[in-house]
Amino acid sequence: MRIALAQFNPVVGDIAGNTRKILELAKTAMAQGADVLVTPELALTGYSPEDLLLREHFYRAIYAGLDELEMLDGITLVIGHPARLGHERFNAATVLRDGNRLGQYHKMLLPNNEVFDECRYFTPGAAPLVFEQNGVKVGIIICEDGWSVEPAAEAADAGAEVIVSLNASPFHRNKIATRHEVMRYRVQETGLPMAYVNLTGGQDELVFDGASFALNKAGEVVAQAAAYDDELLLLDVVDGDIVAANLAPLPDELESAYRALVVGVRDYIVKNGFPGVLLGLSGGIDSALTLAIAVDALGADKVHAVMMPSRYTADISVDDSRDMVQRVGVKYDEIEIWPMYESFMNALAPSFAGLPADTTEENLQARIRGTLLMALSNKSGKLVLTTGNKSEMTTGYCTLYGDMAGGFAVLKDVAKTLVFALCRWRNTQGEIIPERIITRPPSAELRPDQKDQDSLxxxxxxxxxxxxxxxxxxxxxxxxxxxxxxxxxxxxxxxxxxNEYKRRQAPVGPRITHRGFGKDWRYPITNRFS
Incomplete structure (x- = not known):
């Protein structure tokens, strides 16, 4: 028996488009001799549809997609999708073959931690599903099922000889190694080989890194798909085991984090139909890394960088910004903000009379820059990328409606120390970030001789x-x-x-740790717990 794992990038809610992708993959798999095509978890709708799952007509579209897939002859399809039975909803996988529905498996274990909220939508399943193909009995589990003993054990007890696992497993650092380790436990417990298929692509703050794989009965990785790229991974089951197949090299920790950020930016912009992006370039390391990621994600022609100097902006900041934009070839403008700042200060002078200067004046500069970027965004349709990092988001070292103004926060889950490491890694692939940007002490440049470490x-x-x-x-x-x-x-x-109130107003951004300031961070703003 030959199994094809369909590692691909669906679009949430585009059921017709996702159906077409699955059909194309199935036809390609058939041409390569596959008997079974296995898609990732909720492949038909994308992961996660969230409250779309509460809408009745959403399921009509889902079943129309299944009807279309059911018409394909010559290959068995295992399709991940939401299902509704009466008043209950399930995270399901349906087995289709030659116009017949052989069965439907319902995910038994529903995650309700970190970014997962499946108990809000789904009822847990209660029974295993095993189907037969070419004389081999195949058991199905879905994602979280594989992180506990029972679902795989129940499939084995029901007669399974190989297990396929459908997944929508989002990336965080070191996640691939963790998946291998945990699934190896399931293989050791059941004595059965396992094929594991995962999504690729970005969905709002989540990034799916693919990296589908197979383990033989000994728990060895005998097949490995690439990380982040769409791929059809072909596996042969011979004498009750998965035999060795293609082993794609996997990225190291820094490359993986960088590529996750690139995918997050690319898919947020492309899937939402923006013509490109804008960002404020300061001559500092955060905006330099953001620019590098944007160019790698979208191409230089889709990126517009804007330098907005004030009297506190060092000459080397302007020089380094000009240097970098020449290296990457993006559209670039410079807009001096000091005349605007003086106009604001003149207007505010009566209200500020007798009061000392403080962070108000600093924040005003940042808000002028935010206003300019948003005006350019309105005029061009391009989305503003914010450039603040996780360390700044933690401490509130950022300005509401200033440097926080925008639509996508590229470095929202990237600590400052990782910013430096990613810049150095990116330069090993081709030096586009001027060395002085990396080595200079970080500064917001909102007052004379300011350094970040003055405040942090x-x-x-x-x-x-x-x-x-x-x-x-x-x-x-x-x-x-x-x-x-x-x-x-x-x-x-x-x-x-x-600073919780600030984080609630920050744009969404790609998650690369297992605890970002997004769906998996839910703290009350009004809170006296110490």
């Missing part, structure tokens, strides 16, 4: 505290006991708490 702990300290508190739920006391200065911990935690 050193970034290596800040990021380590942030990772422990945000991503691993450690308490402040636990972090202090781990050796961090109590004053630094107290400062970071305090800034995190008082």
């Amino acid at each position: 702990p050193p970034y290596d300290v800040l990021d380590a505290i942030m990772e422990r508190y945000v991503e691993h739920n450690q308490s402040a006391a636990d972090i202090v006991r781990a050796g961090f200065a109590e004053a630094d911990v107290a400062k970071v935690v305090r800034l995190l708490k008082i």
